[in-house]
Amino acid sequence: MKNLPTDLLRTFVTINQLGGFTPAGERLGRSQPAISLQVKRLEELLDIRLFHRASGLQLTEEGLLLLGYAQKMLDLNDAVVSRLSSPKVSGSVRLGIPNDFEVSFLATTIGRFSQAYPNVTLDVSSDISANLLHDYGKGEYDLVMAIEESGLPQQRLTDYIIEPLVWVRSSNLMLEPEAPLPLILYPKGCLYRKSIIHALTQANQPWRIVYSTSSLLGIHAAIKAGLGISALSRSTVPEGLEASASFAPCPSLGNLSIGFCYDANTLTPASRMLLDYLKHGLNAL
DSSP: OOOOOHHHHHHHHHHHHHTSHHHHHHHHTOOHHHHHHHHHHHHHHHTSOOEEGGGTSEEOHHHHHHHHHHHHHHHHHHHHHHHHHSOOOOEEEEEEEEGGGHHHHHHTHHHHHHHHOTTEEEEEEEEOHHHHHHHHHTTOOSEEEEEEETTOSSOSOEEEEEEEEEEEEOTTOOOOTTSOEEEEEOOTTOHHHHHHHHHHHHTTOOEEEEEEOSOHHHHHHHHHTTSOBEEEEGGGOOTTSEEESOOTTOOOOOEEEEEEEOOTTTOOHHHHHHHHHHHHHHHTO
């Protein structure tokens, strides 16, 4: 029976996440040749090819199969290491996260944190970022993950990444150039809604709101049903939907900052541990 080294699996998964050997090496602290050797070793160990190198590092059928198993094995490895080697932390953390990230972060990053630190009680709420930041200012959260406009003179968020805001639609939606653009939006106060309406107004593109909801699943369902078009940060676009920085006649929406708001002086040990997990999860998008 062969054993699969977790360092080889981590390299393989990281290459797939970041889309290249060089960025994977930078993330893992290894040179590009070292990364290539690790992939070669994994391929020789399993006697398969993992990537179609001639077509932009697309995964082979065997590579796709391994990817699912590799991620599960790494998740289990990391959970065991965190549980056994991390300091015993307890307490409670009040966390606010944007609607867009409640599904992906609850299922992965926050779930892994709960497994690693079972004595920490999490009080997690999701809302649009404007409400999260407002409530944080009132002391209702210990830590907030939020979204704001990119390039502001004074960013409220720290440890942030920059992502494009992209148009999202169903493949069965036909947009008529002369007709008002049918929009699916979060409620008033949402940065996405503000960016969409501002861009369309600047482009003199007529629009109408066909559906508005604060529910992420409601937004996804309405888009999949072909009711209209919406916009999401690139990393939160679900499979099965078309996404682009610009669909004719939709103008470009620019970039967003996704990061955190917290007071480093008041963070508890439990809050600091959770923040580390969230930072890692955000950088892995």
